[in-house]
Amino acid sequence: MTSKRWLQRHQIAVYAVSVALAVAVGVGAPSTAPLVEGAITPVLAVLLYVTFLEIPFVRFRRAFTDVRFMTAALGMNFLVVPVVVFALTRVLPREPAVLVGAFLVLLTPCIDYVVAFTDLADGNAEQVTAATPALLLVQFALLPVYLWLFVGPGIADVISARPFVEAFSLLIALPLALAWLTELWATRAPTGRRWQSAMGWLPVPTMGATLFVVVASQFPRVADSLGQVVAVVPVYVAFLVVMPLLGRLAAGAFRMDVGNARALVFTSVTRNSLVVLPLALALPAGYELAPAVVVTQTMVELAGMVVLTRVVPDWLVRTPPSSIPFADPGSD
Template sequence: MDLKRALRRRQVAAYAVAVALALAVALGRPSAAPVVERFIDPVLVVLLYATFLEVPFVRLRRAFTDGRFLATALAMNFLVVPAVVWALTRALPASPAILVGAFMVLLTPCIDYVITFTELAGGDAERITAITPALMLVQLALLPAYLWLFMGREVAAVIEAGPFVEAFLTVVALPLALAWLTEAWATRSASGASWQGAMGWLPVPAMGATLFVVVASQVPRVSESIGQIAAVVPVYVAFLVVMPLLARVAAGLVGLGVGASRALAFTSVTRNSLVVLPLALALPAGYELAPAVVVTQTLVELAGMVALTRIVPAWLLPDAPERVSRDSIRGGE
């Protein structure tokens, strides 16, 4: 328990160390990138398993019955976000590889470390965890449609449903099922309860390991193409600024509580870069820059999350008043 508390208190520092070590490996031994890349999916599974264990399923089912939050989160991610992305990407170069990478990552809401960052900001992580399957399934269905709308039929045809389905089953459904089985085991067995308790220290190391393998395996791609993909950085930064503000407005319009409002802000701004990356890596010849564009978003977003976990609870959505209302929005302007 002491270890768990210590890790949680120092988790931002732990993530910074993981990224620093990954950068050292990426720059010092770029030839190791293909080997490290093989560990992306396994560490993602471990991360999500540990994350899902944090939320008891009896409360998870209750959170999933909140239709108002679910509807608002879906509207933000699949109506508001596409409009914002379309506007922001008008300034990008007309390179299919860069545009596909940017659209793939910005149009897909996060289903993994969004839970951790929501919890860090004092948001309702249970609601985020509850809607994770819905977010994944809807993005699976809509991403090809958005690519067709934004870039045309030929580019949309490049994105196959098979890898996305495989990613969902492997990276989301598998750890979710394992977490459910673990919780059921823990309610019936002392050894199961002991195992579940021991897993309480795992989320922070698992997140650190995930960041390490992603950065160490993909930064060489970014460093080799930095001149071409630098244009996406302002777009990613603008997205980090705009979406929490729009989420605050939406939360006020539907009358969400503070915890749910913070959760809405983080699900609206965090993107699915870790899950989308294997899809970007599977794109055909001519799209070699797309993975680098996705990884660039990961690096920008991680820096932004460090700031947002402080800005959201301290300024954007503070603890008082307890509910975000139209009056509070007008008062904060």
């Protein structure tokens, strides 16, 4: 087994070690948090570049034209998820920073490690990757609207458009353009092919590095506000339980095959904590707790992904959802 394949098969263990090391640094050297925080955006940009580079653009374009999947993914994330989030967050304290942090992360679908977890569950990772630009554009357009509806009109004075524009430019447009140029280079020159092959080693280590810088930089905030942050954990756990079931129902309604059904489940449940963290960090005074609320979701979700990468292929979506009753998802 090649080392690259070993990394892919053991990526959850790599991520767990990264988080454990980050917690150790956060506890043992909290003064390093501001320095580590500065690495979040560049490390995340590299992660998205190597993620986009994993999918050849000819297949990327083909997947993007799958209207059925794109309709289901957009409908789940921007019609169903907001209703679920609004219902689940009714139990949270009326603390603006807690609510804004929870809404920021739960209302935004993941566009990075969702690809890796979909692939681990033998889902259609290409389809998820193709959907990421649309998911990011729509979430940035609708997030202010949902915050206005759920938090109130005053949120307009708190949320600035600048972090959204910067996040899209640095974390999606630039990595996507560089990935396209790299693939074009690889088709024309041996050096380009060698570069592309070398980049194939990086998705798992870069994901581990991203988790490290995010958790290490934000863990002191979580630890200092543990009493307030712990209130969001049951909400995050409930979201991890409810959304896979609804995603499977939607896959059945759209009569998807197994690969696309699993992809829809993961894009419905995984959240964009790593990309929205810079937005939470840009919030004004009085919202210092929001980044801790966002990072807490990351840690809860990673634990949930360890379960879901087994449960989805072994139980929830073993065969095409349209061919089996929802009451007995494990039947053949």
